[in-house]
Amino acid sequence: MATRWGICSAGKISHDFTVALKTLPPEDHQVVAVAARKLEDAQEFAKKHSISKAYGSYEELARDPDIDVVYIGVIHPYHLNTCLLFTNAKKNVLCEKPLAMNTKEVQQILASAKKNDVFLMEAVWTRFFPVSVEIRRLLAQGELGEVKMVRSEFGVPLMHVPRAVQKELGGGALLDIGIYCLQFISMVYNGEKPESIQASGVVHVETGVDETVVAILKYSKNRMAVITCSSGVQLPNDAIVMGTKGTVRVPAPMWCPTSLVVNDKETEYPVPEPYLPLNFINSTGMRYEAEEVRQCLLKGLKESTVMSHADSLLLVELEDEIRRQVGVVYSQDCQ
DSSP: OOEEEEEEOOSHHHHHHHHHHTTSOTTTEEEEEEEOSSHHHHHHHHHHHTOSEEESSHHHHHHOTTOSEEEEOSOGGGHHHHHHHHHHTTOEEEEESSSSSSHHHHHHHHHHHHHTTOOEEEEOGGGGSHHHHHHHHHHHTTTTOSEEEEEEEEEOOOTTOHHHHOGGGTOOHIIIIIHHHHHHHHHHTTTOOOSEEEEEEEEOTTTOSEEEEEEEEEEGGGEEEEEEEESSSOOOOOEEEEESSOEEEEOSOTTSOOEEEETTEEEEOOOOOOSSOOSSTTGGGGHHHHHHHHHHHHTTOSSOSSSOHHHHHHHHHHHHHHHHHHTOOOGGGGO
16 A cells, blocks of 8 residues: 655645655555645645645645645744644654754654654654665664764855745754754764753844854763854865774765765765756655655554654754854744
8 A cells, every 4th residue: 555645835845855755656655635825836736746636724634534644844933833733633744854943842743743643753854865874884883983073064055045044934054954964963873962062153133043053062982073054155065974993974965965985985875866856956865754654654653763753852952952052042932
């Protein structure tokens, strides 16, 4: 039986996710419905992607009995309410990153998923790329020796993009792109909490959101990590893991990697070609997280071991502490 997907929001990321699903066997994945806040947007999306049902509200999608899992592609200030809508309707959920605006919101989402006994995962797509699978294998087998240092950066000029700079749209570099750096170091250090965090950043005077953030994280056994993220300037956008026996480098784009350099030896891991133009680079790589969801559902799991509820909680706790030090406050923090 195919996993039947409902797509919530007819925006850019939902387009790319739907294109990515089409790179997987149709007997495994089907998109059966799409919902938008305006019916005409949903209908246009449905026509473009040959989807049989289009809804003009998210509530209608939540009531559709023919859906196994909902992909939530709305902007992150709306993640809390949208996730709760679907978990309370007993729908399994794959929600775009960041899962929510702060720890309190993430806890509400996870509690609702548990209460309603549904699967829920934060769509940290990077974790499911073959490159990431190989990094975890190398670490598990001790091929790098003791890891002493992890460095990751992600910077792209986004100051012209409203959702990247407007506070009410969840703007700010950390939650949008810095999350990729944080998830990477957390994956390398196996979900461990750092002993200390020192963060500094540049906060946009007019908007009050972070344009650039640098954070130094210290872990047990004198292990370190440094992340840099910026929505103001292009950075090298790679990631490096340094151990006593070897080094692994993820060349740009580290958030959707297609190659890996292990001790100067490079291996390519290409993603499939899309059948329609994409909005973002390497988006067909979202197929890997989609297949993870299918496998979890087939096994009756309520969370993925690769991107677990605990992983999402750690991620948001790191985000909250870095924002606290840098001085970024959202309206959601005051509720």
